[in-house]
Amino acid sequence: MGKVISVANQKGGVGKTTTAVNLAASLAATKRKVLLIDLDPQGNATMGSGVDKYEVPKSAYELLIDEEPFNDVVVTETTGGYDLIAANADVTAAEIKLMEVFSRETRLRNALHPVRDSYDFIFIDCPPSLNLLTVNAMAASDSVLVPMQCEYFALEGLTALVDTVSKISAAVNPGLHVEGILRTMYDPRNRLSCDVSEQLKQHFGDKVYRTVIPRNIRLAEAPSFGTPSMYYDKNSTGAKSYLALAGEILRRAELSGANSESA
């Protein structure tokens, strides 16, 4: 069955979009069928997938507010080899309109219901806040992947996020849990990064991915060419780290599948 993962952190600039795009591309390269949903009105994941947010005829707005069929909204031509639900400025309007519609927390879940089993992985790139779009993402997800920079206030932000996950789990989506915590833009020469990283492991144990994403200029350059980094510079440490993360996620999924079968 398809796995739906929200990539979320209410802080901006921590590597959510970079993670969503590169992970989607890495898993698509392993022949998995992948869908990426851009829920950030900035549309960075859309542009980074080689889809022009100014030209795309339909976006998450049509899916969430007009309840248009998934197949009429999905974009199947991306540079990353995955399918895409695009975002642009219209998605800001969607956030406001969601407040007045029926079943406002579960619009995305309902929209994905008919197609979720046709994908191996569905990633949702969340906006940098805990608004109704993020609530929709989490209500539609099995789990939440949290990219974070190992900085001084990062742990505090993480507490707020974990709290939101618990609230959504209690209110609308009982199985929701933290999939994993990803250290991004990591610099092992920075003493503070190492300290925060240690604290993270103490608090969250195995939830912290072993794979670490280093600071790598290729990851920052690739979006301006409208492509995931593995198709921009496949030998870069950035591209390789996201491939390694994809491998780690696949292994974890297989392990938990095996465990639930034997249970």
Ligand code: ADP
């Ligand atoms: P978010 O979606 O959380 O706001 P982004 O993925 O857009 O964060 O990343 C913020 C900025 O940092 C972008 O310009 C992106 O290209 C850059 N960036 C992200 N990850 C890395 C990395 N590992 N190394 C270097 N630059 C990065």
Ligand code: MG
């Ligand atoms: Mg983003």
